[in-house]
Structures are given as C-alpha cells and as structure tokens.
Amino acid sequence: MKPLIIQINPQDNVAIIANDGGLLAGTEVGVGLILRDSVPQGHKVALVDIPSDAPVLRYGIPIGYALKEIPAGSWVHERLLKMPAARDLDNLPMATVTPNPLPPLEGYSFEGYRNADGSVGTRNLLAITTTVQCVAGVVDLAVHRIKQELLPQFPHVDDVVGLEHAYGCGVAIDAEGAEIPIRTLRNISLNPNFGGEVMVVSLGCEKLQPERLMPAGSIPINDQRGEALDVVCLQNEAHVGFMSMLASIVEQARQHLERLNKRRRETVPASELVVGVQCGGSDAFSGLTANPAVGFCSDLLVRTGASVMFSEVTEVRDAIDQLTARAVNSQVAQAIVDQMAWYDSYLARGRVDRSANTTPGNKRGGLSNIVEKAMGSIVKSGTAPIQAVLAPGERLKQKGLTFAATPASDFICGTLQVAAGMNLHIFTTGRGTPYGLAPVPVVKVATRTDLARRWHDLIDINAGRIADGQKSIDEVGWELFHYLLDVASGRKKTYAEQWKLHNALVLFNPAPVT
Numbered sequence: 156m157k158p159l160i161i162q163i164n165p166q167d168n169v170a171i172i173a174n175d176g177g178l179l180a181g182t183e184v185g186v187g188l189i190l191r192d193s194v195p196q197g198h199k200v201a202l203v204d205i206p207s208d209a210p211v212l213r214y215g216i217p218i219g220y221a222l223k224e225i226p227a228g229s230w231v232h233e234r235l236l237k238m239p240a241a242r243d244l245d246n247l248p249m250a251t252v253t254p255n256p257l258p259p260l261e262g263y264s265f266e267g268y269r270n271a272d273g274s275v276g277t278r279n280l281l282a283i284t285t286t287v288q289c290v291a292g293v294v295d296l297a298v299h300r301i302k303q304e305l306l307p308q309f310p311h312v313d314d315v316v317g318l319e320h321a322y323g324c325g326v327a328i329d330a331e332g333a334e335i336p337i338r339t340l341r342n343i344s345l346n347p348n349f350g351g352e353v354m355v356v357s358l359g360c361e362k363l364q365p366e367r368l369m370p371a372g373s374i375p376i377n378d379q380r381g382e383a384l385d386v387v388c389l390q391n392e393a394h395v396g397f398m399s400m401l402a403s404i405v406e407q408a409r410q411h412l413e414r415l416n417k418r419r420r421e422t423v424p425a426s427e428l429v430v431g432v433q434c435g436g437s438d439a440f441s442g443l444t445a446n447p448a449v450g451f452c453s454d455l456l457v458r459t460g461a462s463v464m465f466s467e468v469t470e471v472r473d474a475i476d477q478l479t480a481r482a483v484n485s486q487v488a489q490a491i492v493d494q495m496a497w498y499d500s501y502l503a504r505g506r507v508d509r510s511a512n513t514t515p516g517n518k519r520g521g522l523s524n525i526v527e528k529a530m531g532s533i534v535k536s537g538t539a540p541i542q543a544v545l546a547p548g549e550r551l552k553q554k555g556l557t558f559a560a561t562p563a564s565d566f567i568c569g570t571l572q573v574a575a576g577m578n579l580h581i582f583t584t585g586r587g588t589p590y591g592l593a594p595v596p597v598v599k600v601a602t603r604t605d606l607a608r609r610w611h612d613l614i615d616i617n618a619g620r621i622a623d624g625q626k627s628i629d630e631v632g633w634e635l636f637h638y639l640l641d642v643a644s645g646r647k648k649t650y651a652e653q654w655k656l657h658n659a660l661v662l663f664n665p666a667p668v669t
C-alpha cells in the first residue's frame with residue numbers, strides 16, 4: 156500500500172494520513188520522514204520537529220500548541236495539544252476582504268412547484284402543523300390513515316408529513332428566547348415544499364394557541380382566497396370520541412390534498428433553489444474532500460443566483476475573522492458578530508464554550524479539537540461574499556450566500572434550515588449518519604470511500620474519491636450540482652427519501668420550560 160499523506164497548506168507542520176486503516180510505525184511516508192508511531196486513518200503526523208509550546212499548523216492556522224516537544228514522524232493527537240482561546244469578538248476585520256461577486260452561471264434550470272408567495276418547492280407535500288406535543292399521537296394515526304386511504308387518490312401529491320415537536324405547552328411562552336421556537340414552527344409550516352396549504356391540529360387549552368402560532372396575514376395563500384386559518388381543535392365539543400377527531404383531521408386533509416393534487420411541476424431557473432448545507436459526524440477528511448466539494452458547488456449555486464445557507468455557530472466560531480472579513484458590508488459583519496456573541500452567552504449559561512461541540516467520533520476520526528473541526532467546516536460555504544445573516548428560526552429573504560445562525564446539532568440545524576425555507580439539503584459526513592428529513596430531500600456526501608462503500612445505499616455522493624486521487628474537488632462539486640438539479644426536479648430521489656429515513660423535527664428552545 157502506497158503511503159498517502161495530505162498537507163493542506165504549505166505552511167502546515169502536520170499532514171493527514173489518508174490510507175484506509177492508517178499506517179504502521181516505521182513506514183516511510185515522505186523523503187526522510189519515517190513514522191515514529193502507528194497513525195490511524197485521518198489522523199495527523201508531524202512533518203518536522205515541533206518544539207514545546209510551538210503552534211501546530213493546519214489550514215495555515217494554529218489548531219493548537221504543543222504541550223511538549225513533538226519529533227517529526229510522531230502521531231499528533233489531541234492529548235499533545237493545548238487548544239487556542241476563542242477569538243475575541245472585538246476589533247474584528249469588518250467587510251475588509253469582501254470578494255467580488257462571482258461571475259454569473261446561466262442556463263441551468265429545474266422542474267419545480269411555484270408557490271403563491273413566489274417561493275418554489277422541490278416536492279409537493281401536505282404538512283399537518285401541530286400547536287403542541289399533546290396532539291402528536293392523534294396526528295400520527297391520522298397521517299397513517301391519510302396515507303392509506305386518501306393519498307392513492309391524489310397521485311400528484313408526494314407524501315403527508317405530520318409536524319410533530321416537543322413545544323407548545325409547559326413552557327415560559329413570554330420568556331426571552333421563546334420567540335425562536337414559535338417563529339421556527341410558523342416558518343416550517345410555510346416551507347416551499349408544503350405549497351402554502353397550512354392546516355393546524357390544536358388541543359385547545361395549550362399555551363401556543365393557533366392564532367399565536369399563525370397570526371392573521373401569515374399565510375399568503377389564505378390572504379388571496381380570503382380564508383381563515385384551518386384548525387382542527389381536539390377539545391372542540393363537536394368531537395365525541397377519538398374516531399370523531401380522526402375523521403375531522405382526515406376530512407380537512409382531503410380539502411388541502413385536492414388543491415395540492417392540481418399542482419404541476421414547471422421549468423424554473425436554478426436561482427429558485429434554496430440550499431442548506433451542514434455536516435454531521437465529521438472527521439479529518441471532512442475539510443479535505445466533502446466540504447471543499449460542497450463549497451465549490453455552493454459557489455456554482457450562488458453564481459446561478461440561488462440561495463445557499465451555511466450554519467452551525469460553534470463550528471464556525473473559530474473562523475469568525477474570516478467570516479466578518481468576507482461580509483458584503485459592515486452591517487452584515489456586525490450581524491455575524493451579534494449572533495456569535497448571543498451564542499457565546501447562551502453557552503456561558505451552562506458554563507461551557509464552543510469546545511463542548513466535538514464528539515468522541517470526531518476525535519477518533521482525527522479531529523483534535525473544535526478549532527481544527529471549524530477550519531474544515533467553514534469551507535462548505537465556498538468563496539462568495541456573505542450577503543445576509545439570519546437569527547434562528549427566521550425565514551430567508553435574500554439570494555446569494557447567507558449565514559443562518561443555528562446550533563450545530565444535526566436535527567436542530569436541519570429544522571431551522573427548513574424554517575428558513577430551504578428546498579434542498581446537503582449533508583456531509585465522515586463517520587456516517589443515516590440522517591434524513593421528511594420535509595426536504597437530504598443529499599448525503601461521504602468524506603471517505605470506505606464509508607461510501609460500506610454505506611452504499613445511504614450515501615448519495617462519494618467525495619472520498621478526491622482523497623483517493625480519482626476525482627478533483629471541482630469534478631465532485633459539478634457532479635453534486637447536477638445531482639441537486641435532478642433531485643430538485645423529482646427525477647432522482649436521495650437514499651434518505653427512498654428509505655423514508657426521517658429524523659424528528661427538533662425545535663431550538665433557549666427559553667425555560669415550566
């Protein structure tokens with residue numbers, strides 16, 4: 156087996172061992188460089204002697220400082236590194252290196268569903284919104300019946316989705332931060348893939364009353380038709396027995412399904428794509444293969460005029476100076492700082508910081524700490540100027556690249572990106588996760604060929620071919636771009652869709668529960 160090591164930046168004093176299974180001590184990995192230790196795949200080897208206290212450089216920046224002298228050829232793992240402190244939020248470079256707008260990329264389109272509010276869906280789904288967890292069991296059974304009894308009559312509707320969640324009652328609904336789960340839920344109901352057909356199932360006595368969740372004027376399609384909010388209330392006196400509740404939900408669903416079933420796909424420009432990117436189960440290859448390919452694809456999307464969101468505050472916190480510098484103007488740079496400052500104080504309430512992010516799997520995969528993870532994570536955002544910033548649960552209004560501030564938690568980030576209005580989701584993974592979402596197609600990109608081979612019916616795109624030397628970052632980026640257009644058009648289904656692998660919607664509620 157030919158030793159394969161990858162150095163990202165010429166300044167780096169470490170490189171990654173790329174071979175499957177790692178390499179044994181004594182292996183010559185470069186001219187005069189012999190491994191002193193056995194090094195697992197994805198882990199770092201010292202290219203030169205690194206003195207005690209000297210910076211360990213990856214991506215050209217210090218990911219840590221040597222706790223003792225590290226001789227060339229050593230395995231550089233997290234126990235040898237002292238993590239740098241988080242960058243202060245004062246005196247950051249604000250919109251100092253804003254890149255020029257990328258050259259337009261024209262002539263790309265997909266087949267999508269146009270909505271009354273101007274957004275475009277990639278799927279035609281009936282969503283049933285719930286105000287409170289109390290109704291979840293009833294809605295679950297109702298959805299099951301709708302799928303069995305009604306859906307076959309409406310062949311142009313792809314599926315029925317119950318929007319179950321843990322919020323709605325037993326919560327301090329007027330506390331600071333409570334607006335986040337409420338607007339998240341509201342904006343999820345308005346996701347482009349639901350066609351503007353909002354129906355709500357409520358218990359009756361809950362704190363989150365239907366009118367508070369969906370105030371008058373929040374549903375564009377209802378305004379056009381002069382319709383009131385469609386609510387099935389389980390405590391309504393008209394309901395006698397459980398079957399009566401189910402019958403009400405099924406009957407209301409029929410009306411929405413009839414309208415959804417009349418919709419047809421039409422050719423729309425690629426600029427109507429709203430793509431959320433995130434990673435989960437990252438390893439040291441994430442920043443070498445999958446994330447750079449996604450970053451290349453993100454630039455292609457921005458060039459078509461599409462919207463791209465990147466997120467995960469704790470995974471970009473250590474690259475804050477790169478983000479503020481790339482902002483389109485100082486207001487956007489300040490909005491990035493404000494979101495980071497809010498999150499710093501949120502974490503401080505639990506007496507932790509961004510270093511609480513990394514998982515045992517990240518470390519086994521070769522990521523020593525959050526700084527190293529962040530430098531690999533941020534490349535998903537490509538090179539475009541950052542046009543806008545969203546607070547958690549807000550809906551996107553802007554084309555181009557947006558920083559949507561969310562936790563890095565896969566399901567919470569995905570839920571907030573659904574609320575922001577994404578109609579396609581790109582998810583990169585190194586360790587592997589079967590992640591999927593019911594409202595939006597999820598395209599999974601593997602960082603390593605070994606994972607793509609073992610999870611051949613879960614991973615959609617194998618970016619590990621970049622580390623294998625078979626494909627370039629650009630080639631995988633283009634492949635992903637074309638695949639996205641096929642998935643958006645319904646010509647292809649992702650593995651998560653084929654298997655109906657759907658993670659729960661998980662609302663971000665920083666406010667107290669009662």
Ligand code: CA
Nearest residue numbers: 434563564565
């Ligand atoms: Ca994540």
